[in-house]
Amino acid sequence: MNIVVLAKLVPDLVEELTIDANGNALDSSFARLIINEFDDHAIEQGILLKERGGGSVTIIAPDAEGADDVLFTAAAKGADRLIKIKGDFSNVNNHALARAFAKVVSGIKPDLVLTGVQAHNDLDGALGPLLAELLEMPYIGYVSAVSINGDKVLIKKEYPGGLLAEMDVQLPAILGIQAAEEPPRYVAVSKVRQAMKTSSIEEQDASNLDPCGGSAIGRMFQPEASSHATMITGSPDEVAEKLVGVFKELGIV
Amino acid sequence: MPIRETFWNIPQWAETAQYVLGFITAVVFVYGIVRRVMRWRQGQPDKRFDHIGARLRTLFTQAILQLRVASEAYAGVMHLAIFWGIIALLIGTALATLDWDVTHLFFGFQFLKDGFYIGYELTLDIFGLLLMIGLGMAIYRRFILRPKRLQNPWPTLTRDDAYVLGMLTLIAITGYLVEGLRIAVTQPSWANWSPVGNAIAALFIATGDPTNRILHLSLWSFHILIAFTLLASLPFTKLFHIAAVPTNIFFHSLTPAGTLSAPRSADSVGVKAWKEFTWKQILDFESCTRCGRCQDVCPAYASTQILSPRNMMIKLETHIWEKANGRQLHSDVITADELWGCTTCRACSEVCPAFIDHLSSFVDMRRYLVAEGQVDAQLQKALANLGRYGNSFGQSERMRAKWTQPITSKIKDARREAVEYLWFVGDYASYSPTLTEITSKTAQVFQKAGLDFGILYDGERNAGNDVRRVGEEGLFETLVEKNVSVLGKCSYKKIVTTDPHSYNTVKNEYPRSETSEVLHYTELLDQLIASGQLKFNKRLGYKVTYHDPCYLGRYNGVYDAPRRVIEATGCELVEMPRHGDRAFCCGAGGGRIWMKEAEVKERPSEARVREAVSLDGVNTLVTACPKDITMFRDAVKTTGNEERLAVKDLIELVYAAL
Numbered sequence: 060m061n062i063v064v065l066a067k068l069v070p071d072l073v074e075e076l077t078i079d080a081n082g083n084a085l086d087s088s089f090a091r092l093i094i095n096e097f098d099d100h101a102i103e104q105g106i107l108l109k110e111r112g113g114g115s116v117t118i119i120a121p122d123a124e125g126a127d128d129v130l131f132t133a134a135a136k137g138a139d140r141l142i143k144i145k146g147d148f149s150n151v152n153n154h155a156l157a158r159a160f161a162k163v164v165s166g167i168k169p170d171l172v173l174t175g176v177q178a179h180n181d182l183d184g185a186l187g188p189l190l191a192e193l194l195e196m197p198y199i200g201y202v203s204a205v206s207i208n209g210d211k212v213l214i215k216k217e218y219p220g221g222l223l224a225e226m227d228v229q230l231p232a233i234l235g236i237q238a239a240e241e242p243p244r245y246v247a248v249s250k251v252r253q254a255m256k257t258s259s260i261e262e263q264d265a266s267n268l269d270p271c272g273g274s275a276i277g278r279m280f281q282p283e284a285s286s287h288a289t290m291i292t293g294s295p296d297e298v299a300e301k302l303v304g305v306f307k308e309l310g311i312v
Numbered sequence: 313m314p315i316r317e318t319f320w321n322i323p324q325w326a327e328t329a330q331y332v333l334g335f336i337t338a339v340v341f342v343y344g345i346v347r348r349v350m351r352w353r354q355g356q357p358d359k360r361f362d363h364i365g366a367r368l369r370t371l372f373t374q375a376i377l378q379l380r381v382a383s384e385a386y387a388g389v390m391h392l393a394i395f396w397g398i399i400a401l402l403i404g405t406a407l408a409t410l411d412w413d414v415t416h417l418f419f420g421f422q423f424l425k426d427g428f429y430i431g432y433e434l435t436l437d438i439f440g441l442l443l444m445i446g447l448g449m450a451i452y453r454r455f456i457l458r459p460k461r462l463q464n465p466w467p468t469l470t471r472d473d474a475y476v477l478g479m480l481t482l483i484a485i486t487g488y489l490v491e492g493l494r495i496a497v498t499q500p501s502w503a504n505w506s507p508v509g510n511a512i513a514a515l516f517i518a519t520g521d522p523t524n525r526i527l528h529l530s531l532w533s534f535h536i537l538i539a540f541t542l543l544a545s546l547p548f549t550k551l552f553h554i555a556a557v558p559t560n561i562f563f564h565s566l567t568p569a570g571t572l573s574a575p576r577s578a579d580s581v582g583v584k585a586w587k588e589f590t591w592k593q594i595l596d597f598e599s600c601t602r603c604g605r606c607q608d609v610c611p612a613y614a615s616t617q618i619l620s621p622r623n624m625m626i627k628l629e630t631h632i633w634e635k636a637n638g639r640q641l642h643s644d645v646i647t648a649d650e651l652w653g654c655t656t657c658r659a660c661s662e663v664c665p666a667f668i669d670h671l672s673s674f675v676d677m678r679r680y681l682v683a684e685g686q687v688d689a690q691l692q693k694a695l696a697n698l699g700r701y702g703n704s705f706g707q708s709e710r711m712r713a714k715w716t717q718p719i720t721s722k723i724k725d726a727r728r729e730a731v732e733y734l735w736f737v738g739d740y741a742s743y744s745p746t747l748t749e750i751t752s753k754t755a756q757v758f759q760k761a762g763l764d765f766g767i768l769y770d771g772e773r774n775a776g777n778d779v780r781r782v783g784e785e786g787l788f789e790t791l792v793e794k795n796v797s798v799l800g801k802c803s804y805k806k807i808v809t810t811d812p813h814s815y816n817t818v819k820n821e822y823p824r825s826e827t828s829e830v831l832h833y834t835e836l837l838d839q840l841i842a843s844g845q846l847k848f849n850k851r852l853g854y855k856v857t858y859h860d861p862c863y864l865g866r867y868n869g870v871y872d873a874p875r876r877v878i879e880a881t882g883c884e885l886v887e888m889p890r891h892g893d894r895a896f897c898c899g900a901g902g903g904r905i906w907m908k909e910a911e912v913k914e915r916p917s918e919a920r921v922r923e924a925v926s927l928d929g930v931n932t933l934v935t936a937c938p939k940d941i942t943m944f945r946d947a948v949k950t951t952g953n954e955e956r957l958a959v960k961d962l963i964e965l966v967y968a969a970l
């Protein structure tokens with residue numbers, strides 16, 4: 060079983076985000092990047108599948124500050140092959156990213172591709188479906204459990220409102236992972252250091268980062284502070300009376 | 313003429329039998345000891361032959377004088393009575409052997425005669441009585457009082473306890489009876505010098521010969537038989553502590569308590585199976601006398617009963633003797649819950665009369681759990697934050713010095729300009745929103761004292777004390793590297809810390825070159841007050857009590873400085889029953905503050921708050937550790953004592969008295 064997991068880095072919300080001078084992108088010089096949380100789950104799910112049924116796990120990450128860390132950490136968890144796509148990925152959209160991933164992934168001929176179901180910077184759609192289109196593979200998102208069954212995978216998919224579906228899909232396929240079956244494991248720093256010594260990162264070039272098909276961003280701005288809510292207090296009668304007052308004021312009644 | 317007639321009424325065959333028995337005993341004894349030592353040698357190497365002089369001194373004070381044993385009244389009197397009773401009787405036996413089998417046999421004279429012999433008889437009689445008293449106390453406590461700390465996890469141990477006490481009692485009683493019978497028959501003129509023996513003799517005089525002679529011979533044989541049996545079984549029973557404990561005391565660690573030894577394997581994976589412990593750690597397990605003192609002072613035991621340091625030692629000891637049966641050290645013998653329960657307060661090691669270093673093995677086992685990723689979700693989050701942002705709060709390092717913003721006169725950036733004191737503020741004091749007021753008061757006190765100080769701003773990282781004690785050595789190393797590289801670029805004379813945890817690791821575990829002198833802020837305040845640099849205008853007049861933070865007190869022996877500062881502010885200090893080196897941990901240490909709380913009846917911090925509340929007239933609990941403040945302020949609320957007790961940092965008193 061040849062499993063490929065895609066991991067991208069997104070701005071870390073611990074830092075205050077700022078918008079660059081053009082007003083249509085984040086100021087990347089201030090942003091600190093962190094692995095997309097859902098991708099972290101995708102890596103965990105990939106490793107769990109390997110531990111259960113064997114095979115190999117390849118992690119592919121676009122070049123960015125911190126990408127090496129993400130890759131070596133995955134190696135410390137048990138990933139076999141690490142690939143970094145070289146190129147300038149600051150402020151590329153998911154359409155461009157999907158094309159870059161597709162090129163590398165198709166060279167690997169995977170049985171199963173896992174990606175986080177979404178990321179907080181998916182402005183033009185989630186990566187999984189875009190990639191599925193390019194690779195002509197089936198895609199299922201919001202997956203929270205995966206088991207391999209011959210040339211199919213059996214998955215659990217979460218729907219809003221707590222609905223759960225079980226379905227199987229023919230391999231090769233792409234899954235958008237909502238949550239791994241186990242929370243992503245902790246890897247000790249010493250293990251990551253060891254992985255840095257024993258594993259190596261292959262580099263592949265992203266020829267051109269073609270953003271076409273994605274939405275263009277006109278303007279980015281900080282959320283505008285809305286006015287504060289007014290709390291209505293008092294006995295139920297008083298509250299009712301005040302509420303009616305407010306309605307009248309607004310011309311509703 | 314008073315003279316010792318050894319082997320009175322003992323026929324030649326019995327005397328010979330005794331020597332044969334003695335020889336067999338010696339063989340079994342030596343075999344037993346060798347067997348133990350071979351087991352220790354299966355552990356990993358550890359150099360413990362330095363500072364022989366200091367080691368011998370501790371051996372004298374702790375194995376011979378047994379000062380630590382004596383620190384508890386009942387157990388102390390009991391153990392010392394038994395110990396000295398047996399020692400005196402052993403010396404007596406040795407003298408008798410020397411007298412009879414050496415000087416009498418080869419040189420034709422005896423020294424056990426006249427006045428010396430009379431003194432000998434009297435002394436042995438008294439020490440015999442001492443032994444009886446000690447044994448009586450032990451039996452009463454173990455089988456009648458039955459305190460919880462002596463209760464055993466499995467019955468073989470109870471049989472072992474009973475065997476040893478029973479045998480010693482039998483030896484003492486038969487010894488007296490044999491003496492009494494001898495006196496009853498021979499009725500020497502100096503019999504009064506053996507008061508106990510003489511009193512027993514009075515019971516038998518009426519029986520007369522030859523019954524007494526027969527009785528004497530039978531009891532003598534029985535006495536010899538159990539004495540030798542007990543001696544032969546010494547290496548196989550709890551009596552082995554007679555050999556193991558002094559050995560353990562001799563080899564105990566001489567490095568400061570706050571210096572934890574690094575993992576032995578390069579990849580920091582800790583201990584997975586018992587042979588990965590050092591021989592000294594194995595000797596620790598073997599030395600445990602099951603006295604339960606550690607369990608009595610353990611906050612983890614008091615709150616959850618999941619972890620008892622005593623039971624840990626018992627289980628480890630038993631495990632190293634188990635035949636290969638597939639039981640794994642982790643999970644089968646020691647559970648992760650036990651290991652994570654420990655707050656690393658060091659109360660156990662502080663009271664352990666065998667000088668066992670519990671934490672060295674606990675942390676080695678934790679290291680294995682961390683390497684295996686077996687950490688709870690909350691701890692994982694904290695460690696991930698510490699790795700990524702250098703603080704457990706998961707905030708950007710840019711926010712680290714946010715607390716300084718309201719302070720009008722700017723605090724120097726020690727990375728930019730030379731300072732005398734480099735203030736290592738620490739995570740809790742920097743990030744915790746409830747503590748920043750205290751931190752800012754510290755800054756203001758420093759400023760008012762005219763101190764030349766600066767901080768590292770966003771260059772500071774968590775010092776790593778608890779990261780190390782959680783068992784995440786790799787992360788600890790990373791944090792140390794980062795801090796040391798920043799410190800290396802600064803110019804300062806001394807480091808002062810807010811947090812006793814940072815204080816401990818920076819002082820005891822950081823490379824010396826960067827940490828020439830490290831002070832806790834309470835020590836610095838004490839110096840400033842003594843030198844007159846810090847003067848108070850007010851006398852507060854509160855009645856307060858003081859909680860010793862573990863990493864300040866037990867770990868680093870700083871007990872007096874904070875107390876002097878409290879007194880200087882004009883407060884009256886009332887001590888809690890558990891204070892100084894017996895202070896009861898708040899429960900936050902060793903990474904516990906980052907972990908999920910176990911279901912407990914009473915948290916350690918709550919027990920501590922109740923202890924403070926019970927003091928007459930005391931309305932303030934003072935401490936000198938940001939984590940303590942967090943824990944106790946919470947506990948004051950959960951115990952409903954908000955009205956009765958205020959939790960204050962020492963600096964708040966100082967600030968108020970300025």
Ligand code: SF4
Binds near residue numbers: 897
């Ligand atoms: S260090 Fe403290 S919490 Fe840990 S076992 Fe010892 S007494 Fe208990």
Ligand code: SF4
Binds near residue numbers: 599622663668
């Ligand atoms: S570890 Fe020390 S204090 Fe605890 S039971 Fe054993 S000998 Fe006693």
